[in-house]
Amino acid sequence: MWKQRIQVIQGDITRQEVEAIVNAANESLLGGGGVDGAIHRAAGPELLAECRTLGGCPTGEAKITQGYGLLAQWVIHTVGPVWQGGQHHEEALLASCYRNSLALALTHSIRTIAFPAISAGVYGFPLERATPIALKVVQAFLNEQSEIEQVRFVCFSDRVYATYQSVLEAM
Numbered sequence: 632m633w634k635q636r637i638q639v640i641q642g643d644i645t646r647q648e649v650e651a652i653v654n655a656a657n658e659s660l661l662g663g664g665g666v667d668g669a670i671h672r673a674a675g676p677e678l679l680a681e682c683r684t685l686g687g688c689p690t691g692e693a694k695i696t697q698g699y700g701l702l703a704q705w706v707i708h709t710v711g712p713v714w715q716g717g718q719h720h721e722e723a724l725l726a727s728c729y730r731n732s733l734a735l736a737l738t739h740s741i742r743t744i745a746f747p748a749i750s751a752g753v754y755g756f757p758l759e760r761a762t763p764i765a766l767k768v769v770q771a772f773l774n775e776q777s778e779i780e781q782v783r784f785v786c787f788s789d790r791v792y793a794t795y796q797s798v799l800e801a802m
């Protein structure tokens with residue numbers, strides 16, 4: 632059952648003991664604020680050095696690096712869309728972030744992965760719209776394959792945590 636492989640927790644993604652954590656990056660992949668800044672701080676300067684070799688990442692796609700100082704062995708960097716009102720393919724691009732991150736995890740035999748609420752911070756994607764997209768893409772992906780054992784949504788705030796819980800309960 633897909634739901635048993637999904638976990639919603641409140642916490643800091645940099646402290647998760649999973650094989651891969653997902654970073655909500657920007658197209659440069661050279662760091663920033665929010666969860667991106669926290670991940671780079673926790674991983675150390677080697678992460679930025681590897682990111683510099685990647686040549687950036689288009690919105691909706693994902694690239695992988697090692698985790699360096701993190702507990703996680705891998706970091707999957709994905710670039711969420713900036714919310715521009717909803718008429719600029721934002722929903723499809725956000726779905727692609729989750730799908731491409733999971734596909735990259737599969738090709739690296741990663742079985743446990745943690746996601747932040749991609750685009751729901753500085754990029755301004757309304758949480759009420761972002762959360763069902765995240766959960767539905769993961770649901771569909773888990774139903775298609777059995778290699779990924781656990782997907783953890785790490786919610787930084789009370790509001791994000793409550794939203795994920797209620798959307799998941801209703802599914």
Ligand code: AR6
Pocket residue numbers: 642643644645655656657662663664665666667668669711747748749750751752753754755756785786787788791
């Ligand atoms: N663990 C888990 N979630 C976190 C953490 C953390 N340590 N820190 C923040 N969040 P944001 P975006 C939550 O703004 O909207 C960066 O500068 C946060 O509360 O980090 O995709 C990049 O370089 C929110 O719920 O990412 C880009 O330029 C969620 O993570 C831009 O921000 C995402 O918020 C990307 O914006």
